[in-house]
Amino acid sequence: MKKLLNKFKKSVELSAMQKNEFLLSDIFMEVEEHKYQHQDFVNIKPKGYSKDEIDYHIFLLKDAGFITVAENEEGREMPVLITWKGQLYYDSLKAGFMDWVLKLLQLK
Numbered sequence: 001m002k003k004l005l006n007k008f009k010k011s012v013e014l015s016a017m018q019k020n021e022f023l024l025s026d027i028f029m030e031v032e033e034h035k036y037q038h039q040d041f042v043n044i045k046p047k048g049y050s051k052d053e054i055d056y057h058i059f060l061l062k063d064a065g066f067i068t069v070a071e072n073e074e075g076r077e078m079p080v081l082i083t084w085k086g087q088l089y090y091d092s093l094k095a096g097f098m099d100w101v102l103k104l105l106q107l108k
Helices: 002-011 021-033 052-064 086-105
Strands: 068-070 078-082
Touching: 002 086, 021 052, 021 078, 052 068, 052 078, 078 086
Parallel strands: none
Antiparallel strands: 068 078
């Protein structure tokens, strides 16, 4: 873990990174779409984000116990499955997003 963290610190300016719940949702959606397809991992490629941003958010999800991961050919950790705890968090993100949309449309 320490070796991975050091590698991560060298490649990413941690102070510049902030949690982006839209990116977290994108990662969850991609993993959910590809579950049970007999693969070692889901090769995440959300559009509009750098590799560093994606790797950082995968790290956050793994660190929180929301996903399991495996290394791809490049040595990057990629999601495998969403855990029970991750499903609960993903459900809360979706509910929060729906509340935001309803407030935006002034339906709530």
